[in-house]
Amino acid sequence: MDLFNDLALGFSVALVPVNLLYGFLGVLLGTMIGVLPGLGPVATISILLPFTFGLQPQAALIMLAGIYYGAQYGGSTTAILVNLPGESSSVITAIDGNQMARKGQAGLALATAALASFLAGTFATLVIALAAPTLAEVALQFGPADYFSLMVFGLVAAVILAHGSVLKAIGMIVAGMLLGTVGIDVNTSVPRFTFGIPQFGDGMDFAVIAMGIFGIGETIVNLERTGATRVYMQKIKSLWPSLQDLRAMLPPAIRGTLLGSALGVLPGGGPVLASFSAYVLEKKLSRHPENFGKGAIEGVAGPEAANNGAAQTSFIPLLTLGLPSNAVMALMIGALMMQGLHPGPQLMRDKPELFWGLVASMWTGNLMLVILNLPLVGMWAKMLTMPYRFLYPAILIICCVGVYSINNSALDVLIAALFGFVGYLLYRLQCEPAPLLLGFILGPLIEENLRRALVISHGDPLVLVQRPISLTFLALTAVLVVVLCAPMIRSTRDKVFAEESS
Amino acid sequence: MxxxxxxxxxxxxxxxxxxxxxxxxxxxxxxxxxxxxxxxxxxxxxxxxxxxxxxxxxxxxxxxxxxxxxxxxxxxxxxxxxxxxxxxxxxxxxxxxxxxxxxxxxxxxxxxxxxxxxxxxxxxxxxxPGILIAGTKFPPNNAKELVDYAKARQGKVNFASPGSGSLNRLEMEIFRMNAGLDMNHVPYKGGAGPAVADIIGGHVELMFTTISSAIQHVKGGRLKALGVTMKERVPAMPDVPTMLEQGFPANVSSxxxxxxxxxxxxxxxxxxxxxxxxxxxxxxxxxxxxxxxxxxxxxxxxxxxxxxxxxxxxxxxxxxxxxxxxxxx
Structure with missing residues (x-):
């Protein structure tokens, strides 16, 4: 009964017109920055932070939160339409989503993403309302050794992402990990691969590499195509999901929601890890794994549900313990502090209207996102009928502006251009870029946590198998390796590969 | 040149x-x-x-x-x-x-x-002001007990910091040097948040941090405070002794x-x-x-x-x- 009272209190806050308005502004802005590649939630919230100081704390927090999960929604739009993931968590969506768009199913893919995200958003709101404190305690149990094993599991799973050669996938992952080592080392403060350029001290930004490989690389690839094939899509078909489509997308969306909500609570790569774990899971469960990478609706529904669920449950450590699980959450702490509020276990008790108001606003915000995005589906899909000479220069300009806006650095634009050629080269060599980006994100996390775990254990590697959580993930990794090496799987893989290259 | x-x-x-x-x-x-x-x-x-x-x-x-x-x-x-x-x-x-x-x-x-x-x-x-914090399961309750505890376990006690060249790391190095202790440094990145989280979770034993990033957890009973680095006690936490009054004058820093x-x-x-x-x-x-x-x-x-x-x-x-x-x- 308490829950109903709490939720009623929450909705009484969230449904106040001014809070609804700021919630709407938040999700609208979030969708926009999600669609514009490069401009991510961290940069946007940084810019808007000062403007929220004059607002009521509830309105400020509701708007900032809306920007964050709104961006997860919007990020999938460009991933599907033009194979350009706007946020790190939509890299996975691009794999099958873009293939669907190429087959003329852009509308269906966008609708699937929106509906799966809404399902996940609704469920994650309930999770926060019911189990936030308990989940936060679980997250605290995760030590550096456990994170290491979880990330290793993720990285091995990344091999399954590729629908081509396993060897190439591994090569891509390793290349990504190497790129991730650029920057000043955490443990020794020694600069690695910075070539004396101070801007490299903090490492390379994910968006710079992604914009280069996907956005600019894709543009170059399309220069090779001629005439009619350059047009992205001849005919728009199936704008709305049929009953059969709904039936196909529902189970993956539910599984993705559960997986995403669980992984989002953990700090670090929450939404990213969630979206590709969901993809791997769907590919393994599917009766037609060969369809993955060629426009499988499950490959859009699962990951999209997972990344939205994770984006929302990543608020749990912040709201219940006052601990940020990522850069956006750290900004939220700054926003609360400027309001004279101090996130921590006391916040939920002393300011229940703030906590429950935010939780309720997540649901109203998700509803607004669906209402906002579904009517746009048709418009977005039509955009693809634009001729190459208009569409691609526009993509290039948006990429450059987006990349520049991250650090106001012209060097970043040059690096993105360089990665554009890398992207083209990878396309010619039939190497998929998704595993490279996952290596880039997970590599540094793996290194950091492994070294931290070993420093804490005074160099004893047994710590990795002595902790139950860590041991579980290592065992799962071993199972995964066996599955990967099983000859049956390999033969399917080769068959797929053969079909592709023909 | x-x-x-x-x-x-x-x-x-x-x-x-x-x-x-x-x-x-x-x-x-x-x-x-x-x-x-x-x-x-x-x-x-x-x-x-x-x-x-x-x-x-x-x-x-x-x-x-x-x-x-x-x-x-x-x-x-x-x-x-x-x-x-x-x-x-x-x-x-x-x-x-x-x-x-x-x-x-x-x-x-x-x-x-x-x-x-x-x-x-x-x-x-x-x-x-800075504050010396530790997890609730860590036995020592003040700086003196910490010295005795760590002396009996030279090189075994782990301390966290928000980075190799951070103020908080150096504060611990001064303390360590003056007390003749050998402790193990575990650097974090991304500010005090992740390091404080690992102390609460009991993965690392202790660290110096700013009062602002620890006060809510100390008040909520998830962390204990072993000392503050001001000359006088901090009004918000009158029970926590200063490092100075515990005999560590070099640990007055901010x-x-x-x-x-x-x-x-x-x-x-x-x-x-x-x-x-x-x-x-x-x-x-x-x-x-x-x-x-x-x-x-x-x-x-x-x-x-x-x-x-x-x-x-x-x-x-x-x-x-x-x-x-x-x-x-």
Missing amino acids: KTKQLIPLLGALTAVVMAATGPAAGQANYPNQPIRVIVPFAPGGASDFVARLIQPGMSQFLGQQVVLENRAGAAGNVGMDVAARAAPDGYTIFLGNVGTISINPSLYPELTVKPEKDFIPISIVADT SWQGVLVPAGTPRPVIDKVHAALKEALSDPKVVARMAEAGVIATTNKTPEEFKAYLAEDAKKWADVIKKTGAKPE
């Missing part, structure tokens, strides 16, 4: 010329255009928090807009570099802190900015933020900014808001007082870095 030496010389010459001619006419009616404050860290952090609180008061006193510019990166060195290269006309102000001004020059020998030469200090604006301007800025401008800071920090609302976050609002009587404080602070950390070998190899 030659050109490298020439650049600062040229810079100094330009500064002299500009100080003699350009702004001279503008000094009397300073400020007549918006002023930018370079904050060398991201929005939402400790420096940004302080900057945004003093911004309205400064703006009101000076009768001009005060614009904050967050230039984060390389432990604050990126923003410091931008500020040091700016024209010394009072329209670019730098919000430095203990890390950028006092610690980084000793830690990064390749740093082109030399704070004591390239900046004129105006005043300290905020002081955040994480400060202060305002500096590029070298060559004319004296009347410096005095005006100093007056603006005093005015902004005398607002009871600003003082109260800072106090809620565990930050003490404070100013220096004269710019010279701040200069003397900085000289001492920089020397202190240079010594610690030299003696403990905390430098990157």
Whole structure:
């Protein structure tokens, strides 16, 4: 009964017109920055932070939160339409989503993403309302050794992402990990691969590499195509999901929601890890794994549900313990502090209207996102009928502006251009870029946590198998390796590969 | 080498010329255009928090807009570099802190900015005491018990820090050195948050951090406080003894933020900014808001007082870095 009272209190806050308005502004802005590649939630919230100081704390927090999960929604739009993931968590969506768009199913893919995200958003709101404190305690149990094993599991799973050669996938992952080592080392403060350029001290930004490989690389690839094939899509078909489509997308969306909500609570790569774990899971469960990478609706529904669920449950450590699980959450702490509020276990008790108001606003915000995005589906899909000479220069300009806006650095634009050629080269060599980006994100996390775990254990590697959580993930990794090496799987893989290259 | 030496010389010459001619006419009616404050860290952090609180008061006193510019990166060195290269006309102000001004020059020998030469200090604006925290399952309850406990387990006790060259790491190194302890350093990145989380979770035993990032957890019973680094006890936590009263006088240190301007800025401008800071920090609302976050609002009587404080602070950390070998190899 308490829950109903709490939720009623929450909705009484969230449904106040001014809070609804700021919630709407938040999700609208979030969708926009999600669609514009490069401009991510961290940069946007940084810019808007000062403007929220004059607002009521509830309105400020509701708007900032809306920007964050709104961006997860919007990020999938460009991933599907033009194979350009706007946020790190939509890299996975691009794999099958873009293939669907190429087959003329852009509308269906966008609708699937929106509906799966809404399902996940609704469920994650309930999770926060019911189990936030308990989940936060679980997250605290995760030590550096456990994170290491979880990330290793993720990285091995990344091999399954590729629908081509396993060897190439591994090569891509390793290349990504190497790129991730650029920057000043955490443990020794020694600069690695910075070539004396101070801007490299903090490492390379994910968006710079992604914009280069996907956005600019894709543009170059399309220069090779001629005439009619350059047009992205001849005919728009199936704008709305049929009953059969709904039936196909529902189970993956539910599984993705559960997986995403669980992984989002953990700090670090929450939404990213969630979206590709969901993809791997769907590919393994599917009766037609060969369809993955060629426009499988499950490959859009699962990951999209997972990344939205994770984006929302990543608020749990912040709201219940006052601990940020990522850069956006750290900004939220700054926003609360400027309001004279101090996130921590006391916040939920002393300011229940703030906590429950935010939780309720997540649901109203998700509803607004669906209402906002579904009517746009048709418009977005039509955009693809634009001729190459208009569409691609526009993509290039948006990429450059987006990349520049991250650090106001012209060097970043040059690096993105360089990665554009890398992207083209990878396309010619039939190497998929998704595993490279996952290596880039997970590599540094793996290194950091492994070294931290070993420093804490005074160099004893047994710590990795002595902790139950860590041991579980290592065992799962071993199972995964066996599955990967099983000859049956390999033969399917080769068959797929053969079909592709023909 | 030659050109490298020439650049600062040229810079100094330009500064002299500009100080003699350009702004001279503008000094009397300073400020007549918006002023930018370079904050060398991201929005939402400790420096940004302080900057945004003093911004309205400064703006009101000076009768001009005060614009904050967050230039984060390389432990604050990126923003410091931008500020040091700016024209010394009072329209670019730098919000430095203990890390950028006092610690980084000793830690990064390749740093082109030399704070004591390239900046004129105006005043300290905020002081955040440090606190020694440990997980609730860690047996020692105060600094003395910690020394005994760690002495019996030399090299076994782990301490966290928000980075290899951070103030909090150096605070522990001083403590360790004076008590004759061997402890194991576990650096984190991404601010105090992840490190504090691992202490609460019991993965690492203890660390020095700012009061603001620990006070809620200490009050909520998830962390214990072994000592604070102020000269006097902190009003918000009267039960926690100071490191000084526990016999560790070297562990009186703080994480400060202060305002500096590029070298060559004319004296009347410096005095005006100093007056603006005093005015902004005398607002009871600003003082109260800072106090809620565990930050003490404070100013220096004269710019010279701040200069003397900085000289001492920089020397202190240079010594610690030299003696403990905390430098990157």
